[in-house]
Amino acid sequence: MREIKIKAWSKRTKSFVDNYNVTKCFVEKIDCVQFEADESVIVPMEYIGKKDKFGIEIYENFFVRFKKKEQNNNTDWVDVEKIELVTYDVDECEFVANRYYSDGDAVDWSEMEVVGNLFQNPELLSVS
Secondary structure, rough: OOOOOOEEEEOOOOOOOOOEEEEEOOOEOOOOOOOOOOOEEEEEEEEEEEOOOOOEEEEOOOEEEEEEEHHHHOEEEEEEEEEEEEEEEOOOOOOEOOOOOOOOOOOHHHHHHEEEEEOOOOHHHOOO
C-alpha cells in the first residue's frame, strides 16, 4: 500500500499552500472511483507513491522528463526525450505520464526527472 500524501495549490495566491488541511476539500480516490472536490480555490494533487531519479516525490500535475525508445524513419530504435504531465487515468486505475502507462509501456518512474508542474510551468504543456 502506498503512502497517501496531498499537495495543495492555491488558485488565489498562485502558490503551494503549507499546512493546509486538505481533507476539507479533497476526498481521496479509492477503488478507481474519482470523487469531485471543490477546486474553486484549492487544487489537491495526490502523491503517486513514486520518486524521480533524484528522490523528488512525484505528484499529479507534475511534469516529468524521461527517455523513451521509439523507432525512427530508418526503423532503428532510438532514445527520444519526452516531457509529460502526470495524471490519474480512471479507466486504467493508475497514474500515468500522459500517454505512457506505468505497466503497458514499461515506464520506469525512477528514471524520470521532475521538471515542473502544471501551475508554475504551463508552457510545458506545449512540449508534452
